[in-house]
Amino acid sequence: MLLSGGLDSATVLAIARDQGYTCHALSFDYGQRHRAELTAAQRVATDLGAITHRVAHLDIAAWGGFSGSALIDPIDVPKDRDSQQMTAQIPVTYVPARNTIFLSYALALAEISGASDIFIGVNAVDYSGYPDCRPGYIAAFEAMANLATKAAVQLPSPAPLRIQAPLIDLGKTQIIQRGLELGVDYALTHSCYDPSPDVLHPLGCQPCGRCDACLLRMRAFAELDLADPLLG
């Protein structure tokens, strides 16, 4: 399963474990400006019982393959937006072909480990803005993946691989509700697109509380009459 260290993928890990899956977590160091998410991914993987956690290093940003994203280049991250502003266009935090590359690595890992399922935390909040978070995209990746590997030509019949996106119809509030039922400790996660350094914080930084990622969390916790443990 793809594990970013954020709220969504932490919840997906808890759901997969609850369903009885043995989970191999896969994170990516792709030159993202905020490295705290890799630390968060490690904490989440350990806390929620992934049996392995790998970090793949991609040099694609170094040759411009991911350029133009605020997650990598020094572009201002939008702040203080309402939900309508957030979904009006493809966010500046969009990274070209990122989910396709991440899922392709997961496909290689699934093949060598004999996994039957790949889990990804895309959800209804994302797919309004990111083309590679939409249900049709996930279905098309699954169709392609089922033609791509040895399992696809296995005799007497191919072994199907499923791309599971258990959050795909859920909003942020429902995701948090489901995660809390399953015991997810959201204090271990990291979502902020623009954190400030803080040597006293376990992740080495404090979330800004004003970017889309922070606001989506805060508003969802507030709807549940809870405070976001990261933003108190």
Place this chain on the structure above:
Amino acid sequence: MLLSGGLDSATVLAIARDQGYTCHALSFDYGQRHRAELTAAQRVATDLGAITHRVAHLDIAAWGGFSGSALIDPIDVPKDRDSQQMTAQIPVTYVPARNTIFLSYALALAEISGASDIFIGVNAVDYSGYPDCRPGYIAAFEAMANLATKAAVQLPSPAPLRIQAPLIDLGKTQIIQRGLELGVDYALTHSCYDPSPDVLHPLGCQPCGRCDACLLRMRAFAELDLADPLLG
């Protein structure tokens, strides 16, 4: 376009250039045992007029993501096989999910460079053995790619991306014939799965002349009453 430095992708580059495309070449350092192909890719890119040539470094082999392939692990490469033996099963040189990962990187590069087409050198010889070289796989990747990027949600209408596999119905003899018509210098390419070191050779090694890759080339050149320039 994906450029391995082998005979097939060199021919594809010549075809794309002949069709008037401006070509960006993309090669991969994925821990393959024989690095000569990266040198060959550079020579081919320069000789056939690619305007850029990038080498992406993948650490996936380091964490076992590509394990079990004779191209990476010290597994014996089969020698002296006839064509029936070569196609009886998935070759030991198969690398899990490799083309999916390579095409995903190409998709990112296409998106940032505004490319309309991705070229890949899969062909009829390959797709008998490699699941990710079959026409149905290429079509499924194209369908997925057309849902994956900003271009897919561009208004008023999406900009289509094509995955072009101009060799897909050709055998090795026809490929060489087409390449020679277009002036490809096959002495610059590298195909061998098991070369020996040779400091006097421009690629630093000599092809073995006995693995499937060498034999497919030699037999195809022989059908054209020619000697393979690599094997004299």
